[in-house]
Amino acid sequence: MSGNGNCETIRRPITVEPVRIERIEIRLLRMPLVEPFETSFGKTDTRIVFLVALDAGGLRGWGEVAASRRPLYSYETVGTARHIISSFLAPLVLSSPLTGLDDLASRLSTFKGHNMAKAGIELAFMHLVSLIKGSSISALIGGTRSRIAVGVSLGIQHEIDALLERVRRHLDLGYQRIKLKIKPGRDIDVVEEVRRRHPDILLSVDANSAYRLSDLDHLKKLDEFGLLMIEQPLDHDDLVDHAELQSKFETSICLDESITGPKRARDALHLGSCRIINIKVGRVGGYSSALQIHDLCLSRQTPVWCGGMLESGIGRAHNIALASLPGFVLPGDTSASSRYFAPDIIKPGVMVASDGTINVPDKPGLGFEVDLDYIDACTEEIEHLTAP
Numbered sequence: 070m071s072g073n074g075n076c077e078t079i080r081r082p083i084t085v086e087p088v089r090i091e092r093i094e095i096r097l098l099r100m101p102l103v104e105p106f107e108t109s110f111g112k113t114d115t116r117i118v119f120l121v122a123l124d125a126g127g128l129r130g131w132g133e134v135a136a137s138r139r140p141l142y143s144y145e146t147v148g149t150a151r152h153i154i155s156s157f158l159a160p161l162v163l164s165s166p167l168t169g170l171d172d173l174a175s176r177l178s179t180f181k182g183h184n185m186a187k188a189g190i191e192l193a194f195m196h197l198v199s200l201i202k203g204s205s206i207s208a209l210i211g212g213t214r215s216r217i218a219v220g221v222s223l224g225i226q227h228e229i230d231a232l233l234e235r236v237r238r239h240l241d242l243g244y245q246r247i248k249l250k251i252k253p254g255r256d257i258d259v260v261e262e263v264r265r266r267h268p269d270i271l272l273s274v275d276a277n278s279a280y281r282l283s284d285l286d287h288l289k290k291l292d293e294f295g296l297l298m299i300e301q302p303l304d305h306d307d308l309v310d311h312a313e314l315q316s317k318f319e320t321s322i323c324l325d326e327s328i329t330g331p332k333r334a335r336d337a338l339h340l341g342s343c344r345i346i347n348i349k350v351g352r353v354g355g356y357s358s359a360l361q362i363h364d365l366c367l368s369r370q371t372p373v374w375c376g377g378m379l380e381s382g383i384g385r386a387h388n389i390a391l392a393s394l395p396g397f398v399l400p401g402d403t404s405a406s407s408r409y410f411a412p413d414i415i416k417p418g419v420m421v422a423s424d425g426t427i428n429v430p431d432k433p434g435l436g437f438e439v440d441l442d443y444i445d446a447c448t449e450e451i452e453h454l455t456a457p
């Protein structure tokens with residue numbers, strides 16, 4: 070066996086008695102955020118929540134497609150994901166009974182890219198399998214934690230006092246790590262001020278690819294603040310420039326956008342592009358890829374953590390299951406439902422305890438009740454796909 074870690078594990082495949090998917094439901098919901106969220110690529114005040122449900126034998130699995138309306142974080146959008154699912158992915162899922170996650174992932178790999186679309190289906194499938202097999206999603210994937218540690222990602226604020234107030238408030242709520250979104254013009258001074266007020270907290274920054282390698286001298290000032298990590302400073306699909314940057318930084322670089330699958334993760338570790346990886350099921354194409362990246366990083370002792378895409382409670386419940394894996398050693402971006410939506414589409418919403426942790430459900434299913442009445446109330450479009 071390869072790898073220099075001593076904790077390499079052999080993953081057992083996630084299988085199920087062949088299950089015929091009778092119908093796929095696609096829903097687009099309009100849900101206003103509790104407050105606008107601004108990153109270096111733009112501002113969001115309303116999410117189009119894209120849900121995918123798989124129906125089989127009277128059971129229903131729910132998944133979420135993390136895409137946004139506009140291709141700002143990645144090339145995928147709500148529109149492209151809908152097209153890819155209904156024209157290409159759904160027929161692969163409806164054609165014959167599925168025997169497990171590997172079967173599903175190998176069918177979906179017929180088509181290139183479109184990871185968020187694929188992830189929506191994989192998430193729904195894993196929820197369905199968890200109902201069929203009567204175990205929690207966390208147990209199915211090999212989760213080892215009963216509680217996960219979480220932080221919060223704070224959007225760009227135009228007044229420093231507004232940011233300081235949010236930092237204070239979330240620390241008081243127990244969040245274990247504060248992540249600040251940065252962009253040119255809203256970076257060094259902001260981080261310096263937050264660090265001055267909170268010398269000892271776990272603090273990180275996320276640039277969402279707002280800088281170039283030529284900004285090295287400017288970015289280097291970030292190395293003075295004892296940050297936990299600097300997330301995705303350079304281009305969304307870059308590995309080589311990040312490796313150059315990492316070699317000149319004390320602070321760990323964490324890659325988000327650049328890690329689109331297991332091979333990219335391997336390449337990034339090989340090149341030294343980062344020392345930490347943010348795993349998002351949407352970005353990497355679902356559980357199958359996320360588990361592979363997790364296992365790779367665990368075997369290399371590379372810390373990972375679970376990122377977020379302002380998901381509804383359904384995507385959030387999946388993130389909680391994922392973050393229960395042993396390699397998720399850093400607090401993730403899975404914050405409480407109330408930070409995003411009031412109310413959420415699950416009951417009760419995701420709660421963060423005063424020690425900055427979230428309970429990992431151990432019952433079959435998502436571990437939260439799906440509020441179909443509220444989903445109906447928010448639904449703008451619904452489409453059903455069945456085998457021809």
Ligand code: OSB
Nearest residue numbers: 142222325376377378379380402
């Ligand atoms: O880069 O991690 C990111 C939100 C939308 C798109 C990209 C990112 C984010 C966040 C917020 O940082 C994560 C969350 O709270 O869900």
Ligand code: MG
Nearest residue numbers: 275300301325
């Ligand atoms: Mg990020």
